[in-house]
Amino acid sequence: MGDSSAVWRGRQHVPGQLSGLAVLCLVFIPYALGHYLSCLLRTVNALLAPQLMGAAALTPAELGLLTSAYFLAFAVAQLPVGLALDRYGPRRVQFAMLLLAAFGTLAFAGGNTFGQMLAARTLMGLGLAGCFMAAVKAVSTWISPTRLPSVQGYLIAAGGLGAASATLPVRLFLQFADWRWLFVCLALACAAVGLLIFLLAPTPPAVASKRFDLRVLWDVYRHPVFRETAGLVLIPHTIFFGVQGLWIGRWLTEVGRFPEQSVAWLLYLGMAAVIFGAISVGMVTEWAARRGIDAITVAAAGIALFVAVQIGIVLGWRPGMAQLSVLFTLVGTITGIEYTIVAQAMPPALTGRASTCLNLLIFTGAFMVQAGFGQVLGLWQPDAANHYPAAAYQAAFGVLVLLQLPGLAWFAWRRRRALPRNTVESAF
Structure with missing residues (x-):
């Protein structure tokens, strides 16, 4: 009982001290x-796009920028x-950040103009920016490395x-209230949730942390595992985030006429x-590791399959639009594996900054993908119902496919080049 109340006060605990149920x-x-x-x-904007466009008379480019x-x-x-x-530590940081997110979300509910909604959406993003990183940091502290995937x-x-x-x-x-009450x-x-984390989450013991300078980030960026992972997974990850959060829904509405x-x-x-995809990725990764993969x-x-799904969209396979929209998100979950790969390769004092470096690249890219997709659509004229033609979406998805092919080709070339070297080394 005493130990439990100490945890509630955020007392420091040594990893391994808490039971599995307590960690859960x-x-x-x-x-x-x-x-x-x-x-x-x-x-949520993927579903609310019609309401948001009507509330502030947004163009597709403005909707893309707002989201x-x-x-x-x-x-x-x-x-x-x-x-x-x-x-x-994640406990104190998340508490403060989620309060900021609450303020931004409330401000979005009261926004009436594009500028007001844009500022509120930005505050919302700032407040929620640490959610996944904090979770990865906490889980990496309290879970054994073999269970991380x-x-x-x-x-x-x-x-x-x-x-x-x-x-x-x-x-x-x-059906019962408008979108403002939702926010x-x-x-x-x-x-x-911020209050729940502050009251419940234990505080891990302090670890030696490097002072911040550009060399610390350089240590992360030049790490060979980080570079190989980012070279393959980064662009597909930005596309997964940027498209599934807005444009898949618009594609189904405007091209599929659903x-x-x-x-x-x-x-x-x-x-x-x-x-299902995220859980499967973790299980498959552990299964493959036991077999030396x-x-x-x-x-x-997984990324090769993800690109294949997008090629199906570019080719305009209309009978399979519904299936392609689901496959896009199912297969796209493979991109989340890069967090696990990088977290396993970095020392504990750098796991937070390693996630930072990944997220800095991922979310900058997702911003460019989501906003840029709307700009490409804007090159075409909409019809009377303000729907953009299938050719506009095919062009936008085609650009995304072309952006991903070099990473796959580079990875295949590196592995093909390394294979003869490993064969020679194994002979000795």
Whole structure:
């Protein structure tokens, strides 16, 4: 009883001291709830796009910029948040950040102009920028390294559940209240989860942390595992985030001509597939490791499938549009594996900054993808219903496919080049 109350006061504990049930209830669930809200708020605009466009008379380019401001705020916050996580720990950092997110979400509920909504969306993104990093930092502290792929898969699944909640459940909510009340409720949820983390989460013992300078970031960026992982997975990850959070829904509406209810159902299936995909990625990665197959090879196979799905969209395979929309999110979950690969390769004092470096690149890229996709669509003229032609979406997806091919080719070339060398070494 005394030990439990000490945990509630945030007393320091040594990793391994807490039971598995305590880690689940005091570490995983509180931080997973934060990641859940982060993904819900990141993707909710995909369903609310018609309401938001009507509320502020937004163009596709403005809608893309408004939604992607979340990613830009994420990118800006990565360096200070990563430093704070390494120095002060995830418990205190998440409490403060989620309160900021609550304020931004509440401000978004009251926004009436593009400028007001853009500023509020930016604050929202700043406040939620540390949710996944804090969860990874906490889980990496309290979970053994051999279990990290599966547990981080569960974390990503929690995010998938948040994204799924931004579809049919949100549509159901809108039958009883408008979108502004939805954001009021989400603001209260952010504040509640922040308080839950502050009250429940244990504080790990302090570890030696390097003083910040550019050389610390350089140590992360030049790490061979980081560079190989980013070279293969980074661009697909930015595309997964940037497209599934907004443009998949618009593609189904404008090209597939699916009614709103069908779009909400397909988005729900796609986001629910993220849960299955994330758990499967963790299990497959551990299974492959036991057979001598490294995680980066698993990632390469998954990304090849992810690109194949996008090629199907570019080719305009209309009978399979519903299946392609679900497969995009199901297969795209493979991109989350890069966090596990990098976390396993870095020393504990650098795990926060390693996640920071990844997120800085990922969310900057996601901002560019989400905003740039709208700019490409704007090169075409909409019809009387303000729908853009299939050719516009095919062109935008085609650009994304071309951006991913060099990373796959580079990885294949490096592995093919290394294979003869390993064969020669094994002969001696």
